[in-house]
Amino acid sequence: MDIPHLLWNSVPPxxxxxxxxxxxxxxxxxxxxIPHNRRxxxxxxxxxxxxxxxxxxxxxxxxxGRAELPExxxxxxREAAGLVDAHGPGAGAQKVQAMPDWAHETVRLNQHxxxxxxxGGHRIEVLDDYDASLAxxxxxxxxxxxxxxxxxxxxxxxxxxxxxxTALEDAHAxxxxxxxxxDHLGSAGYPGYKGLVRRLGAAGVDWRxxxxxxxxxxxxxxxxxxxxxxxxxxxxxxxxxxSQNVIDRSYNKKKNRKQGLQWIGMTVRLQGPAVGxxxxxxxxxxxxxxxxxxxxxxxxxxxxxDGPSPGNLVCQVLPSGPGLSQESNQQLFNxxxxxxxxxxxxxxxxxxxxxxxxNTLRTAVGRxxxxxxxxxxxxxxxxTHHAQRSFYEMLIRDGIRIFLYQAxxxxxxxxxxxxxxxxxxxxxxxxxxxxxxxxxVNLLVVDQDFxxxxxxxxxxxxxxxxxxxxxxxxxxxxxxxxxxxxxxLTSALQ
Numbered sequence: 001m002d003i004p005h006l007l008w009n010s011v012p013p014x015x016x017x018x019x020x021x022x023x024x025x026x027x028x029x030x031x032x033x034i035p036h037n038r039r040x041x042x043x044x045x046x047x048x049x050x051x052x053x054x055x056x057x058x059x060x061x062x063x064x065g066r067a068e069l070p071e072x073x074x075x076x077x078r079e080a081a082g083l084v085d086a087h088g089p090g091a092g093a094q095k096v097q098a099m100p101d102w103a104h105e106t107v108r109l110n111q112h113x114x115x116x117x118x119x120g121g122h123r124i125e126v127l128d129d130y131d132a133s134l135a136x137x138x139x140x141x142x143x144x145x146x147x148x149x150x151x152x153x154x155x156x157x158x159x160x161x162x163x164x165x166t167a168l169e170d171a172h173a174x175x176x177x178x179x180x181x182x183d184h185l186g187s188a189g190y191p192g193y194k195g196l197v198r199r200l201g202a203a204g205v206d207w208r209x210x211x212x213x214x215x216x217x218x219x220x221x222x223x224x225x226x227x228x229x230x231x232x233x234x235x236x237x238x239x240x241x242x243s244q245n246v247i248d249r250s251y252n253k254k255k256n257r258k259q260g261l262q263w264i265g266m267t268v269r270l271q272g273p274a275v276g277x278x279x280x281x282x283x284x285x286x287x288x289x290x291x292x293x294x295x296x297x298x299x300x301x302x303x304x305x306d307g308p309s310p311g312n313l314v315c316q317v318l319p320s321g322p323g324l325s326q327e328s329n330q331q332l333f334n335x336x337x338x339x340x341x342x343x344x345x346x347x348x349x350x351x352x353x354x355x356x357x358x359n360t361l362r363t364a365v366g367r368x369x370x371x372x373x374x375x376x377x378x379x380x381x382x383x384t385h386h387a388q389r390s391f392y393e394m395l396i397r398d399g400i401r402i403f404l405y406q407a408x409x410x411x412x413x414x415x416x417x418x419x420x421x422x423x424x425x426x427x428x429x430x431x432x433x434x435x436x437x438x439x440x441v442n443l444l445v446v447d448q449d450f451x452x453x454x455x456x457x458x459x460x461x462x463x464x465x466x467x468x469x470x471x472x473x474x475x476x477x478x479x480x481x482x483x484x485x486x487x488x489l490t491s492a493l494q
Contacts, residue, residue, distance in 0.1 A: 026054040030061075048489060073221060076288045077323045099314065100421060102339040103446050107316055109335055110444065113328030115318040116280070122272030123311030124445065126453050127242075128413070128460075130249045131160065133267045137246075138163035140234050140269075144176045149233040149282040149294075151181040151210075153226065153427070154245035156192030157199055161246050165196065169203045179294065180207035181285055183227045184214075191252040208289040225322050227285065228427050228438035230267070231278050239275040241441060242267035242425060243414040251380070259408055261380060266413035266457070268425055271310035274443065277317040281441060284319075314446040320428070321439030329428045329442055330435040334360050336418045340369045345417040345458055347374040349410065350384050352431040353391065362398040370401075374461050376411040377404040384431060386487035389480075396470045403465040411461070415454060422446045423454055 030050045050057035099107075107118045127133035141148050141164065148171050157165050172178040180200060187193045200207045210227040212219040232240040244265030250256050251263060283295035320329040337344055337360045344364060351373060353361070365371055373395070379385035392402060405411035415425040426442030428434040445451075 023054045026058045027051060030058070073288060073323065076291075077284065099446050103422060106332065106335055106339070106422075106444065110316055110318045110328070110332060113318070113320075113331060114324050115316055115328075115444075116274070116277035118314060118316040118444075119273035120312060120314045121309030122270055122274055122313040122315050122445075124271075124313050124315070124450060125269040126450075126457065127240075127267045127269060128265075128457055130244065130263065130265055133240075133244055133265070134161060134164055134246065136269060137232055137240055137267075138167040140232070140238050140240070141167035141171055144171050144234045146235045147177040147179070149179050149231070149279060149286075151227075151229055151231040151282050151285060152246050153183045153186040153228045153230060154190060154247050154251075155180075155182045155187055155196060156190050156247045156252065157196040158192040158248045158252055160248035161192075164246055165199060168205060169199065172203055172205045178205050179282075179286060180205055181210050181227070181282070181289065182207065184209040184212040185223060186226050186228070190247060192247065208286070210285060210289060224433075224437055226438050227321070228434065229281070229285070229319075229441045230427050231282055231441065233275060233279045233282055236276060236279055238269065238271055239278045240267050240269050241278060241427070241443060243412050243427060253380075256380065259378075261378070261408050261410055263410045263412045264405070266415065266425070268443065270315075270443075272313070272315075274315050274317050278441070281317065281319050285439070312447075313450055316444045318426075318442045318444060319440070320435075320442070322437065327435045329440055330354075330357065332424065332442065332444070333357065333416060333430070336416060336422065336424070337361055337364055340364055340418050341367075342419045343370040343372070343417070345372045345374070345455075346430065347411070347413050347415050347458070347461065348430040349376055349379065349412045349414070350381065350388060350429040350431045350433075351375055351391070352384065352387050354432065354435075357430070358391070358394070361395075361400060365399040371399070372458075373400060373402045374411065374458065374465065375402065375404060376407075376409070377466075378407040378410060380410065383487050383490060384433075386484045387490060388431075390484040390488035392468060392473055393470065396468065396473065402468040403462055404468055405461060405465045409464070413457075413461075417451055417454055417458070420448050420451050423451050425454075 027050065030047055050061060107115075111117065127136055148168065150168065155161070168178055168180065182193075182196075187196075197207070211221060211225060213221070213223045230241055230243070230245065242265065244263075244267045249263045249265075250261060280295055283293060287293050318328060318332060320327070334357055337357070344361070361371055375388065379388075395402060414428060415423060417423050423445045424442050425445065426440065428438075428440040428442050434440055
């Protein structure tokens, strides 16, 4: 008995006609709407999905096809920016002259894209030991006298983070104002998240979910638009930011522990005017979730401008994300790559360049600039990892050297070094998610000593990495090549 033939014959003719009519309408609508104000590569990616799976692809596009927050949310972001300007957290920033011409151009580009004013007078410490950085955060929180502002993409309660969580509870108990922001979907999928929010609630700590996706409570936006920032500010005097989340370095997943995966992160501890800028960024995110402007509230007395500065580093805080200047972090990186004269070092767990970034890097090599990429040999994000791998052959052929940190360690540090002059550290990866879909924060530092400190970290990474050779890469199994090439088709979707 030919069951498929019988099933086909049982379908009414009108249903068949209706199916193909809907299929055709979806394809035609996609052709005329998807390319509107969208990169050609992204448009082609979506069209490919919809032409292969018209109905399913069309539904996915309706949910994920617009990299924009709801208008109400964007309005609140604009209001918050106005309130921050009114409080003037950067009004007293020191004017900086001792920078290369291209660095002045970089600063102007960043400010055009929504960055805070560049300022001198900073002290920045690099914390590259995972557990020690959490211990440093906990110690700073324990010393808080006025307030603690805590904002992380992923934060949970577990044995590793216990000192930080306990310090937050204790600070609140002794009368310090503690405000906590945690990305909803970023944290909710990890063991320890429910325990954290229960503890915060029981302690009376004021906390909120960032960009919550709870339609049953009227809270909804595109679910993959997330707040990926990592910021801790204490008393307006000390701040932490970087790539490290507040979670055990195994990320508490059974499959991670089974594979022995361990994350390597990097955080910076800073003092100086940029602390106020990071605090202002926290205030904007807090306002978007609560309608409460906290900038200037519970603040310690501002230090006298005549007093000694914490240090002499020059830096600038650049926020980015949906509703802000689009792709401001990518514009920063491309400008820096084009400005390099000697070397470019990129450390990123996810490196999936678009055409502009790829061409800027290969052009830099053609100008005689050494370009080194540091990435992990393994990753917990299979799709992004395979998309990243699909670029390796092109990059190596163009003269870009790739160093892969040995498994089972997951290299999660995020920074860029330009010559011996400047560095960018922060939360941003090198992919379309960080450039378009996520709220990020980066710190531009123009200082040779700071770059030299990160060079030491790069040397340590190289000792635990192997350089990828073209011959070895081309000999990988065919099925891996197939997976890499297929994943590449998703790299432009936004």
